[in-house]
Amino acid sequence: MANSASGDSVVDRVVRVIEAFPEGVTSLQLTELADRAELPLSSAHRLVRQLSEHGLLDLGAGGTVRLGLRLWELVNRNSPTLALRQAAMPFMEDIQQVLNQNVNLAVLDGWEALFVERLSRRGSVANRARIAGRMPVHITSAGVALMSHQPRELQAEYLEQFHDPSGKVTADVVRHYLAEAAQQGYAQLAGVVDPDTWGIAVPVLNGKRRTVAALGVVVPLAEMRLQALVPALQTAARGIGRQLGD
Amino acid sequence: MANSASGDSVVDRVVRVIEAFPEGVTSLQLTELADRAELPLSSAHRLVRQLSEHGLLDLGAGGTVRLGLRLWELVNRNSPTLALRQAAMPFMEDIQQVLNQNVNLAVLDGWEALFVERLSRRGSVANRARIAGRMPVHITSAGVALMSHQPRELQAEYLEQFHDPSGKVTADVVRHYLAEAAQQGYAQLAGVVDPDTWGIAVPVLNGKRRTVAALGVVVPLAEMRLQALVPALQTAARGIGRQLGD
DNA sequence: ACACGTTCTACCATTGAACGGAAGGCTCCT
DNA sequence: AGGAGCCTTCCGTTCAATGGTAGAACGTGT
Numbered sequence: 001m002a003n004s005a006s007g008d009s010v011v012d013r014v015v016r017v018i019e020a021f022p023e024g025v026t027s028l029q030l031t032e033l034a035d036r037a038e039l040p041l042s043s044a045h046r047l048v049r050q051l052s053e054h055g056l057l058d059l060g061a062g063g064t065v066r067l068g069l070r071l072w073e074l075v076n077r078n079s080p081t082l083a084l085r086q087a088a089m090p091f092m093e094d095i096q097q098v099l100n101q102n103v104n105l106a107v108l109d110g111w112e113a114l115f116v117e118r119l120s121r122r123g124s125v126a127n128r129a130r131i132a133g134r135m136p137v138h139i140t141s142a143g144v145a146l147m148s149h150q151p152r153e154l155q156a157e158y159l160e161q162f163h164d165p166s167g168k169v170t171a172d173v174v175r176h177y178l179a180e181a182a183q184q185g186y187a188q189l190a191g192v193v194d195p196d197t198w199g200i201a202v203p204v205l206n207g208k209r210r211t212v213a214a215l216g217v218v219v220p221l222a223e224m225r226l227q228a229l230v231p232a233l234q235t236a237a238r239g240i241g242r243q244l245g246d
Numbered sequence: 247m248a249n250s251a252s253g254d255s256v257v258d259r260v261v262r263v264i265e266a267f268p269e270g271v272t273s274l275q276l277t278e279l280a281d282r283a284e285l286p287l288s289s290a291h292r293l294v295r296q297l298s299e300h301g302l303l304d305l306g307a308g309g310t311v312r313l314g315l316r317l318w319e320l321v322n323r324n325s326p327t328l329a330l331r332q333a334a335m336p337f338m339e340d341i342q343q344v345l346n347q348n349v350n351l352a353v354l355d356g357w358e359a360l361f362v363e364r365l366s367r368r369g370s371v372a373n374r375a376r377i378a379g380r381m382p383v384h385i386t387s388a389g390v391a392l393m394s395h396q397p398r399e400l401q402a403e404y405l406e407q408f409h410d411p412s413g414k415v416t417a418d419v420v421r422h423y424l425a426e427a428a429q430q431g432y433a434q435l436a437g438v439v440d441p442d443t444w445g446i447a448v449p450v451l452n453g454k455r456r457t458v459a460a461l462g463v464v465v466p467l468a469e470m471r472l473q474a475l476v477p478a479l480q481t482a483a484r485g486i487g488r489q490l491g492d
Numbered sequence: 493a494c495a496c497g498t499t500c501t502a503c504c505a506t507t508g509a510a511c512g513g514a515a516g517g518c519t520c521c522t
Numbered sequence: 523a524g525g526a527g528c529c530t531t532c533c534g535t536t537c538a539a540t541g542g543t544a545g546a547a548c549g550t551g552t
Contacts, residue, residue, distance in 0.1 A: 009509070010256040010539070011296040018302070018317075021324040031499060040541050045501070047257065054261040058326065062548090063500050066326045069355050071264075072362075075321045076378035078267040080304065080312045089366070097368065109315050116318075120339070132322035255538070256510070277528065286512050291530070308519090309529050494552085501546075509539080518529075 013039060017047055017057075021067065030063035081107065081116045084213055087243035088204070091236040092119050092215070099232060101217040106142035106201075108150070109134070111158055113143035113214065138164070138174045141187040141199030142214040148181035149203040149211035186230050187214075196221045202233045206246040215240065259285060263293055263303075267313065276309035327353065327362045330459055333489035334450070337482040338365050338461070345478060347463040352388035352447075354396070355380070357404055359389035359460065384410070384420045387433040387445030388460040394427035395449040395457035432476050433460075442467045448479045451487045461486065 008016075020036040021028060028036070034044035052059035055070030079085075085105070092103045102121045106113040112134045137143035137158065147158060155178060162171045181187035191197030201216030215237045217229060254262075266282040267274060274282070280290035298305035301316030325331075331351070338349045342365045351363040358380045383389035383404065393404060401424060408417045427433035437443030447462030461483045463475060 009296065011260065011293065012300070014257065014260055015297070015300040015302060018320055021320070023323050024328065026324055026326050026328050029499080030501095041500085042502085042541050042543090043539085046539085046541095049501095050255065050257040051261075054257070056261060056264075067321060067324050069326055069353070069360060072321055072325050072327065073355075073360060073378045073380070074264055074267070075313060075318055077269050078272055078313050079318050080272050080315055081318065082270070082272050093366070093368065107315070109319075114315060114319060120335070132319045134319070275528080276530095287529085288512050288514095288531085289510085292510085292512095295530095495550105496552100497548105497550080499546100499548075501544105503544085504540105504542105506540085507537100509537100511536085511538105512533105514532090516529105516531080519527090521526080522524090 013037070013043070013047060014051070017044070017051070018067070027064055027066050030065055033065050083244065085117050088117060088213070088215065088240045091239050092117065095217065095232060095236055096121070099217060099229065101219050104142065104216050104218070106146065106214045106216070107212065108146040111137050113137060113140050113146060135192070138162070138169055138177065139189070139192050141189040141201035142216045144177050144181050144187035144189060145201035145203050145214040145216065146211060148178040148187060186233065188226070191218060198224050200226070200229050200233065202230070202237045204237045205241045206244045207241070208246050212244070259283070259289070259293055260297070263290070263297070264313070273310055273312050276311055279311050329490065331363050334363060334459070334461070334486045337485050338363065341463065341478060341482055342368070345463060345475065347465050350388065350462050350464070352392065352460045352462070353458065354392040357383050359383060359386050359392060361388070381438070384408070384415055384423065385435070385438050387435040387447035388462045390423050390427050390433035390435060391447035391449050391460040391462065392457060394424040394433060432479065434472070437464060444470050446472070446475050446479065448476070448483045450483045452490045453487070458490070
């Protein structure tokens with residue numbers, strides 16, 4: 001139902017163009033972009049030109065397309081997580097100082113944990129790569145901490161549709177994770193990237209006692225001392241919550 | 247030249263909607279958004295609904311409009327400054343550790359310095375608010391450091407159009423700043439926000455020896471020790487440049 | 493040096509998607 | 523109960539969006 005051929009609105013197309021960049025890729029050739037966005041070349045060209053006139057995209061010489069600085073600026077200035085990140089940052093720095101561990105902050109989006117902020121451990125190489133990264137709920141402590149404090153109906157819906165493509169984890173196992181985390185008030189899970197690390201996360205509640213985020217650390221197995229880590233995280237999480245208001 | 251009345255394309259309107267959020271504001275009523283974007287209410291409504299179906303915006307109950315988490319995610323994953331920030335982060339952490347000062351990283355956009363990353367001084371409150379913030383070239387050390395290492399023509403063009411609305415600074419003063427910074431290899435300027443602080447910044451050169459960013463610190467006057475700060479910054483800047491390649 | 497493949501850019505007649513005024517709901521005041 | 527302010531939906535009109543086509547600009551292999 002488009003102006004002519006292929007059933008989509010201008011907005012659909014704009015979205016597809018922005019979404020066309022694969023994770024971590026900052027620059028695309030026009031042809032490849034048109035390909036990925038499933039647009040006729042001439043249409044892609046026109047859209048990209050229009051968007052780059054406004055600075056949302058950057059159309060370099062020779063058809064190189066990047067996201068525009070202006071877009072990055074606008075989105076980061078008015079990000080929906082701005083208040084959360086601002087409230088959390090000082091506490092995350094405290095945790096990093098006191099515990100010397102990787103600290104991260106995640107929110108729930110769909111059935112995934114979306115990492116909105118992260119401080120890397122002093123001396124470790126930058127794992128900042130994963131800011132704006134996603135992980136399925138059931139493989140991260142942040143995900144489990146978030147889901148375990150959601151309303152019953154949402155948890156039920158989640159477990160209903162749960163399916164682990166690798167087949168390693170069943171819904172019952174996840175149910176157990178959630179129950180345990182809900183009871184303990186924190187979630188702990190073996191690291192996904194590095195099997196010798198553990199993740200520990202606690203929920204962050206806003207003024208209305210709704211779970212809006214999870215605050216977590218990733219620690220090497222050798223330094224795994226729950227009695228030190230959990231109280232620190234919980235204290236910080238309460239601090240963040242108080243700062244947030246609502 | 248729009249489908250009917252008021253001379254702008256769909257893309258123009260989408261851009262206006264995203265740009266409608268004032269700095270630091272994360273949430274807008276539909277009516278206010280329509281007003282700011284100069285769109286008829288029904289058109290604004292249609293656009294917002296379309297965009298929120300794709301997750302670029304978030305249309306809450308009661309007409310509350312926010313930027314979508316998905317948009318934030320996409321932009322941060324594929325940000326044009328991703329490589330720069332990743333390369334710089336470890337070095338910025340080093341600076342923060344060793345000097346215990348606020349560290350920031352800026353790029354030149356138009357005649358302004360756009361801050362793309364910032365680490366706050368240990369113990370100080372979050373000044374992270376200003377990530378994605380802009381400042382005119384001539385009032386920040388980062389801006390001067392950036393501009394002083396640009397090609398002659400660009401500097402000329404900049405000085406040509408330079409005008410300080412407050413009337414405090416003349417083009418000649420700025421010319422002096424730039425010359426000094428170019429000669430010394432670093433820029434130092436009195437703080438704008440707090441008059442008792444100083445900013446010091448050095449250019450970051452990529453493999454082709456093009457100035458792509460400025461690395462800077464903001465220090466209290468009492469701790470202003472150039473002989474310690476400048477070498478540390480320059481070393482870090484070289485490290486970043488090496489990491490960047492090109 | 494030439495021909496070929498690939499990519500970017502520009503043009504323009506056709507047509508259906510975008511437009512927005514108006515009317516209907518809804519909530520929250522007074 | 524009435525009104526003000528907001529969100530949402532509907533639908534006939536109209537012109538902006540569309541994309542095939544063609545040409546320009548590289549780069550590459552023979």
